[in-house]
Amino acid sequence: MSEALKQVVIVGGGFAGLNAAKSLAREKRVSITLIDRRNHHLFQPLLYQVAMAGLSPADIAAPLRSILCKQKNVRVVWGDVESIDLDARQVKATF
Numbered sequence: 001m002s003e004a005l006k007q008v009v010i011v012g013g014g015f016a017g018l019n020a021a022k023s024l025a026r027e028k029r030v031s032i033t034l035i036d037r038r039n040h041h042l043f044q045p046l047l048y049q050v051a052m053a054g055l056s057p058a059d060i061a062a063p064l065r066s067i068l069c070k071q072k073n074v075r076v077v078w079g080d081v082e083s084i085d086l087d088a089r090q091v092k093a094t095f
Helices: 015-024 044-051
Strands: 006-011 030-036 040-042 061-063 073-079 080-085 090-094
Touching: 006 015, 015 061
Parallel strands: 006 030, 030 073
Antiparallel strands: 040 061, 080 090
């Protein structure tokens, strides 16, 4: 008897969201949806380098889909989360 595929929604593609997606993606019976309002991950600790012209903005930002491209069970969607209903286990978002 096979286990049912578990659906996981991750809100936000920051450090925690990316690490959660990568860790959970190791599980074969998990389908992950990562929702973020931006289509890129920004490495904020280096923003000062951009301000000082030491780095270009492209050096500290990467598309979320590129970062997670090896995780075949992760889908990245661009949108805003409006509400989370824990009892119904639903996330309402606009895309």
